[in-house]
Amino acid sequence: MFTGIIQQIGTLRLIEPRPFGVRLVIDPEGWDHRPKSGDSIAIDGCCLTLADDWTTGEEFYRFDAVRETMDKTTLGDRREGDRVNLEPSLRADAMLDGHLVQGHVEGTGEVTHITGDVADWRITLRVPTPLMTCIVPKGSVALDGVSLTIADVTSDSLTVALIPTTLERTTMRDRGVGDRVNIETDILARTVAHQLRCFAPQLLKKPAT
Numbered sequence: 001m002f003t004g005i006i007q008q009i010g011t012l013r014l015i016e017p018r019p020f021g022v023r024l025v026i027d028p029e030g031w032d033h034r035p036k037s038g039d040s041i042a043i044d045g046c047c048l049t050l051a052d053d054w055t056t057g058e059e060f061y062r063f064d065a066v067r068e069t070m071d072k073t074t075l076g077d078r079r080e081g082d083r084v085n086l087e088p089s090l091r092a093d094a095m096l097d098g099h100l101v102q103g104h105v106e107g108t109g110e111v112t113h114i115t116g117d118v119a120d121w122r123i124t125l126r127v128p129t130p131l132m133t134c135i136v137p138k139g140s141v142a143l144d145g146v147s148l149t150i151a152d153v154t155s156d157s158l159t160v161a162l163i164p165t166t167l168e169r170t171t172m173r174d175r176g177v178g179d180r181v182n183i184e185t186d187i188l189a190r191t192v193a194h195q196l197r198c199f200a201p202q203l204l205k206k207p208a209t
Helices: 068-072 166-169 188-206
Strands: 007-017 021-027 040-043 046-049 061-066 083-088 107-117 120-126 140-143 146-153 157-162 180-185
Touching: 021 068, 040 061, 046 061, 061 068, 120 180, 140 157, 180 188
Parallel strands: none
Antiparallel strands: 007 021, 007 083, 021 061, 040 046, 040 083, 107 120, 107 180, 120 157, 140 146, 140 180, 146 157
């Protein structure tokens, strides 16, 4: 579990093909987090497992990603030298500054418009239809692992407004029109939508007389 509050921006140093998919080697760029082998870290919102014990003096983080992850998320778009958002898993006694994020990317959206004004920086994404039922005006969404508040919603898109701190501490400033962005909808909205799809027809049926 995560919060969508990015702790560090790392650099993707190596994408190494493996029989199962790829090995991703990430430079944490001086991050003071000390993970152990098996720990979870969100990479651009994708929950991945650290393959090597970084506490033994390793310089880089190494993660294994299967083909499904590379195909269904923006990790498949990334190239060596790209910056990526990093967030460690949430401790049970930690502050929940963003919102509850699982690190399970549901799909990707396409950037259709950017208002690159520091005073009002906005990004609009075209969202896959199945995810739109969980996109709530003024609700929460995780984009590339960043917890954001939805500023506007249309039938097939969402818009978020980014404050200077978010632009400085995440990779959202790197996004351009046409880029794909990882999307994870709010787990609360997703649960309600799922329950309504499954059970609302039965609940709305009139009792037999």
